[in-house]
Amino acid sequence: MPPPLHVAFLGGTTGPWETISSTAVVGPGLEPVPRLAVVEGGDAVPEATWTLRGFTSNERYVERAERTSLVERQPGLGRAEAEAAALIPIRKSPAWWDLTQDERRAILEDRSQHIAVGLRYLPAVARRLHHCRDLGEPFDFLTWFEFAPADTDAFDELLGLLRASEEWTYVDREVDIRLMRSPSAG
Amino acid sequence: MPPPLHVAFLGGTTGPWETISSTAVVGPGLEPVPRLAVVEGGDAVPEATWTLRGFTSNERYVERAERTSLVERQPGLGRAEAEAAALIPIRKSPAWWDLTQDERRAILEDRSQHIAVGLRYLPAVARRLHHCRDLGEPFDFLTWFEFAPADTDAFDELLGLLRASEEWTYVDREVDIRLMRSPSAG
Numbered sequence: 001m002p003p004p005l006h007v008a009f010l011g012g013t014t015g016p017w018e019t020i021s022s023t024a025v026v027g028p029g030l031e032p033v034p035r036l037a038v039v040e041g042g043d044a045v046p047e048a049t050w051t052l053r054g055f056t057s058n059e060r061y062v063e064r065a066e067r068t069s070l071v072e073r074q075p076g077l078g079r080a081e082a083e084a085a086a087l088i089p090i091r092k093s094p095a096w097w098d099l100t101q102d103e104r105r106a107i108l109e110d111r112s113q114h115i116a117v118g119l120r121y122l123p124a125v126a127r128r129l130h131h132c133r134d135l136g137e138p139f140d141f142l143t144w145f146e147f148a149p150a151d152t153d154a155f156d157e158l159l160g161l162l163r164a165s166e167e168w169t170y171v172d173r174e175v176d177i178r179l180m181r182s183p184s185a186g
Numbered sequence: 187m188p189p190p191l192h193v194a195f196l197g198g199t200t201g202p203w204e205t206i207s208s209t210a211v212v213g214p215g216l217e218p219v220p221r222l223a224v225v226e227g228g229d230a231v232p233e234a235t236w237t238l239r240g241f242t243s244n245e246r247y248v249e250r251a252e253r254t255s256l257v258e259r260q261p262g263l264g265r266a267e268a269e270a271a272a273l274i275p276i277r278k279s280p281a282w283w284d285l286t287q288d289e290r291r292a293i294l295e296d297r298s299q300h301i302a303v304g305l306r307y308l309p310a311v312a313r314r315l316h317h318c319r320d321l322g323e324p325f326d327f328l329t330w331f332e333f334a335p336a337d338t339d340a341f342d343e344l345l346g347l348l349r350a351s352e353e354w355t356y357v358d359r360e361v362d363i364r365l366m367r368s369p370s371a372g
Contacts, residue, residue, distance in 0.1 A: 001283045004320045055320050063288040097187045102249040134190045
């Protein structure tokens with residue numbers, strides 16, 4: 001388990017990722033930007049149209065058997081073939097945060113199979129979760145996904161399953177930003 | 187469940203709390219300071235000999251039945267009679283953070299009764315937990331306790347039980363700072 005990594009996502013005119021689409025799934029969207037940069041580490045970041053910050057942390061729900069399956073199958077970020085990416089910021093409702101640990105786990109996995117569904121799309125879809133509610137940010141989580149363009153349909157299927165789950169009834173804001181790696185203008 | 191509150195603990199020469207003792211329980215201590223100030227909110231804080239930062243957050247382990255008991259019995263901070271306080275920063279080892287959620291819960295409560303033991307000392311001892319590992323701070327948690335001076339023995343008994351638990355074998359740094367409210371010099 002690596003130590004927490006602070007990551008800033010900068011929407012603006014620079015960065016190696018070109019925006020393909022930005023969709024407000026639930027609640028208000030984010031201002032459309034041509035490019036996105038991802039800055040790792042806690043340092044000061046350049047000005048941008050918008051900046052979303054979060055940190056990786058210890059897993060909040062994963063149990064041992066699930067960790068074993070995840071570690072066996074989950075790829076790292078930065079694979080050469082993974083030229084498509086998505087940044088999906090979500091916020092969960094106050095009702096979610098009022099639940100206790102056992103109730104959140106029951107909804108997230110026992111009834112929504114969030115972890116099990118995600119496993120079915122490994123190793124095609126690499127994923128890194130960033131927490132941000134505790135920073136007072138506008139979203140609670142920023143999830144970053146990387147996959148080969150040919151796996152876009154599979155990725156959409158994964159999102160469809162999650163969005164149809166009981167867990168997602170607690171999502172009160174979600175934006176879906178699709179990107180393609182395009183280093184030339186970086 | 188209130189939204190996360192960012193809190194800074196400033197060890198120095200000002201603030202309403204006078205230091206009675208500062209003990210390095212495990213690992214290096216903190217530089218002794220005559221007074222402590224507690225600043226709530228994310229704003230800039232004045233210079234101090236040392237500053238420890240953390241945030242309140244959703245509970246990571248508490249289940250519904252435990253929450254019900256806690257809510258019934260736990261007092262708020264700032265009671266007039268609670269003139270004694272303690273700030274106990276702890277860090278847990280990499281081995282703790284490598285555990286999965288089910289393993290951490292089993293150690294924390296099933297085998298160490300952290301929540302159940304704490305309940306026995308309510309409502310005498312008020313407590314607020316601040317998380318800080320995710321901020322890259324030197325400690326993982328800052329716990330702030332307030333109690334009447336007459337309850338100091340009970341508070342010491344509570345700490346003794348926790349420090350003898352299996353959970354505490356994962357604590358690799360702990361400092362125990364005792365304070366008394368002393369507004370005159372604040």
